[in-house]
Amino acid sequence: MTIRSHSQGAALSSVDPALADARQQLSSSRTAALDAQVLLCHVLGVPRSWLFAHGDAPILEEQHRAFRALVSRRAEGEPVAYLRGFVEWFGLDLLVSPAVLVPRPETELLAEHAIAYAVRNESRSVAEIGTGCGAISIAMASRLPNVEIVATDVDAEALKVAATNLQRFGMSERVRLVPGSLLSPLASPPDLLVANLPYLSRAMMMEVSPEVLHEPRGALLGGETGVELYQEMLRQMHDRGWRIPAMLEIDPRQRAALCKLVETVFPGAGLGFEQDYGSLDRIAVIEP
Ligand SMILES: C[S@@+](CC[C@H](N)C(=O)[O-])C[C@H]1O[C@@H](n2cnc3c(N)ncnc32)[C@H](O)[C@@H]1O
Incomplete structure (x- = not known):
């Protein structure tokens, strides 16, 4: 050196x-x-x-x-990841900029559970809603060579960062990036939906560290209660008749709200939770 x-x-x-x-x-x-x-x-x-x-x-x-x-x-207060221009996540050096949320360690668990679920259920297609810098889709593509992956985001700048990351990992052909809100970019139901959509409530936004406020608001705030985007996504699934599994990252305090939401939209659906490193419910697994 x-x-x-x-x-x-x-x-x-x-x-x-x-x-x-x-x-x-x-x-x-x-x-x-x-x-x-x-x-x-x-x-x-x-x-x-x-x-x-x-x-x-x-x-x-x-x-x-x-x-x-x-x-x-x-x-x-600028996050170290923005200052360096990259973050180490899931063993990958991912480029990040202030256009995207910095992928969090707990989201590695979402990627791991989604990969395990796809293997167990022999999923042939996965859609990630709200991909940001592309982290989850890149992790999944690296472990699931035969699975078709679509990654969406409503933010064009975020998709540019995701496209650069895909290029760097030689995965531009493996993951198809499509712009649009929630399920609107998807023409047909995938075998598995994965999402880490903005889930902070307005009250939670008031509590975050100043560092987090450097990240895009559109990647953080889910609405008044925080689960609004998940609610809308489940409604869209219901309206399209898509009874497909979905894995969602949540704030552990939203467990009860998620249970109520799933029971309202898909009565009798299977619902389980996976825990994060602090043994808190962090990932909702919905099987309508
Ligand atoms: C919490 S960030 C997660 C980014 C990345 N998946 C990760 O885990 O690091 C949420 C992402 O969802 C996107 N997003 C927000 N509203 C959306 C919507 N209605 N449809 C699709 N994507 C949305 C944001 O632009 C942002 O990139």
């Missing part, structure tokens, strides 16, 4: 003091030390392990300037 030598520019600082300054600037964040390390690695192009053995290594003036600029933006 090499970083640029002195001869390529004036050294202004070194690793440990630069990190100490950044930690101080980020001290209001619970992840100040980690964020400082990750951002410095990003600027230097080194892995995090390198930092621990190279506390005295010099940092060139331009690198120090770039680092401080990122730290200032982080201090303003």
Whole structure:
């Protein structure tokens, strides 16, 4: 691992003091030390392990300037993923921008359960509604080589990010991206529907950390109660006569609302919940 030598520019600082300054600037964040390390690695192009053995290594003036600029933006609450331009998720380096929600660790569980469900039930087609940067569909395509996958989003900018990610993973032919709201882009029922649609209620939006407010509102807010988009999607399924399984990421506090909703739209339907890393109900599995 090499970083640029002195001869390529004036050294202004070194690793440990630069990190100490950044930690101080980020001290209001619970992840100040980690964020400082990750951002410095990003600027230097080194892995995090390198930092621990190279506390005295010099940092060139331009690198120090770039680092401080990122730290200032982080201090303003910008998510680290936007500052780096990518996030590690499901073992994939996914490009992200402020046009898309940063995929969350709990959504890896949705992808895993959806993959397992598709394998168990020999699904031949899957539709992901609200794909954002394409994370879930890319994860599914990587594990289900024979399954046809359609990914939709109502936001054209999000679909551009998804298209770039698909290209990077050589999956443009594997996942078909279609614009549109809820089920409107789908001509026929898939064997499985997967969705992590915006599900925050207005009250929940008031409670989120300032960092989350840097993400697109249209990727977060589900409506007054938060489950409105899921309600509308289930209604559309019902109206089209599509009695197909659907796996939905929810907020654990929405369990009761989901139960009521499913019972209203599809009385007697199967409904189960999968838990997240905190053992909270995070994924609703609906089998009409
Ligand atoms: C919570 S984000 C999830 C993104 C991605 N699936 C993930 O898990 O990281 C919700 C996504 O749904 C999209 N969306 C919002 N309303 C929609 C609608 N009516 N139909 C389709 N997509 C919608 C948003 O643009 C956003 O990309």
